[in-house]
Amino acid sequence: MSRKISIGVMGAGGIALRKTIPALAKAKNCRVAAVMDPMGAARIAEAAGTAKAYEKEADLWNDPEIEAVYIASPVAYHLSQIEAAAAAGKHILCEKPLTLNLEQARRAVAACRKHKVFLQEGYMMKFHGAHQIIKRFLDEGRLGNPTYLRAQLSCWYPPIPGVWRQDPRTGGGGALIDMASHLLDLLEFFVGPIKRLTALTGHLIHDYRSEDASTILLEFRCGAHATIDCFWCIPDEASRTRLEVYGSQGAVFTEGTIGQSTGGKMEAIFGLGGAAYNAAQNKDVVRRFQPIRFPKINPYRAEFEAFAEGILSGRPPEVNGPANALRMMKLIEAAYTSAKTKAFVSV
Numbered sequence: 543m544s545r546k547i548s549i550g551v552m553g554a555g556g557i558a559l560r561k562t563i564p565a566l567a568k569a570k571n572c573r574v575a576a577v578m579d580p581m582g583a584a585r586i587a588e589a590a591g592t593a594k595a596y597e598k599e600a601d602l603w604n605d606p607e608i609e610a611v612y613i614a615s616p617v618a619y620h621l622s623q624i625e626a627a628a629a630a631g632k633h634i635l636c637e638k639p640l641t642l643n644l645e646q647a648r649r650a651v652a653a654c655r656k657h658k659v660f661l662q663e664g665y666m667m668k669f670h671g672a673h674q675i676i677k678r679f680l681d682e683g684r685l686g687n688p689t690y691l692r693a694q695l696s697c698w699y700p701p702i703p704g705v706w707r708q709d710p711r712t713g714g715g716g717a718l719i720d721m722a723s724h725l726l727d728l729l730e731f732f733v734g735p736i737k738r739l740t741a742l743t744g745h746l747i748h749d750y751r752s753e754d755a756s757t758i759l760l761e762f763r764c765g766a767h768a769t770i771d772c773f774w775c776i777p778d779e780a781s782r783t784r785l786e787v788y789g790s791q792g793a794v795f796t797e798g799t800i801g802q803s804t805g806g807k808m809e810a811i812f813g814l815g816g817a818a819y820n821a822a823q824n825k826d827v828v829r830r831f832q833p834i835r836f837p838k839i840n841p842y843r844a845e846f847e848a849f850a851e852g853i854l855s856g857r858p859p860e861v862n863g864p865a866n867a868l869r870m871m872k873l874i875e876a877a878y879t880s881a882k883t884k885a886f887v888s889v
């Protein structure tokens with residue numbers, strides 16, 4: 543059996559316990575060797591099926607068995623933990639957003655470069671089986687020229703006293719940095735670089751300091767337009783996490799592929815190039831969309847396997863490496879700037 547990279551999980555009680563540690567347990571080339579969490583590390587280690595539970599950061603950095611760390615702590619700790627992990631010679635897979643802002647992200651990337659460790663960021667939605675297929679459809683020209691994309695990720699996130707996400711000083715912002723950043727990443731994966739953007743943020747319903755509403759309007763270098771809508775004040779049952787990708791010759795729609803799941807559903811319509819103008823413009827017709835099957839890829843497992851593969855083969859991350867991490871922070875900052883200035887920002 544091939545070697546498995548031993549990973550230490552820094553901040554293991556949230557998404558790590560719910561999604562990534564179970565995904566890691568199934569990965570073919572890495573494993574959880576220890577967990578660190580200031581709140582109940584022993585309980586988390588037991589659930590993760592690993593013997594080592596640390597409550598102090600330094601114990602993880604000083605553990606010689608640990609070759610790489612997965613950082614899933616609150617965002618305010620990411621920079622100092624990336625710097626410490628890099629200084630200890632550990633490769634790093636850090637959850638998104640990389641840091642609170644672009645200036646911190648530059649410092650994080652510089653620390654990894656200085657200590658010659660790999661840095662990968664957790665924008666894992668690109669690994670989803672449906673999104674891989676959409677990328678292929680676009681690259682093969684099955685939809686014609688991309689014209690418009692719409693991506694939605696919303697939930698109901700009521701005030702919870704003391705929670706880091708609801709305060710920009712510890713989360714970097716609200717719905718925009720936390721959720722819309724995933725979709726900025728996904729849409730650039732589909733159709734290439736964004737050229738300019740403008741954003742609205744708002745405090746529509748909840749009374750915490752972070753924004754609970756964000757809408758971004760985008761123009762890509764390829765010419766396509768897009769909107770991204772991410773709200774923390776839309777009930778979960780009402781938000782269907784829709785993705786719509788339109789081109790000059792067809793379209794692909796998904797529901798439930800954006801988010802933390804492996805599943806969802808997808809349908810597409812192709813081959814509409816050269817259609818004659820229909821002056822009647824009757825929209826009350828049955829569309830000929832066909833269901834599209836896609837491989838059920840756990841995106842968290844896939845991102846870990848790509849990370850470990852890079853370490854095993856000595857190659858820096860091909861997906862979600864430092865350049866992409868800096869790009870995402872640049873786009874996030876541009877969106878917040880635009881929300882303040884009410885102007886388009888070139889990126």
Ligand SMILES: NC(=O)c1ccc[n+]([C@@H]2O[C@H](COP(=O)([O-])OP(=O)(O)OC[C@H]3O[C@@H](n4cnc5c(N)ncnc54)[C@H](O)[C@@H]3O)[C@@H](O)[C@H]2O)c1
Pocket residue numbers: 552553554555556557558578579580581613614615616617619637638639664665666720801802
């Ligand atoms: N990619 C995804 O799908 C996804 C989903 C959710 C969260 N995230 C990201 O994961 C990170 C964590 O989010 P979460 O929802 O799990 O948060 P959370 O608050 O639910 O969990 C964070 C964990 O970190 C621990 N912690 C607190 N302070 C710490 C410190 N100084 N050092 C180490 N651990 C500490 C907490 O005890 C807790 O167990 C964030 O960057 C978030 O954006 C990513």
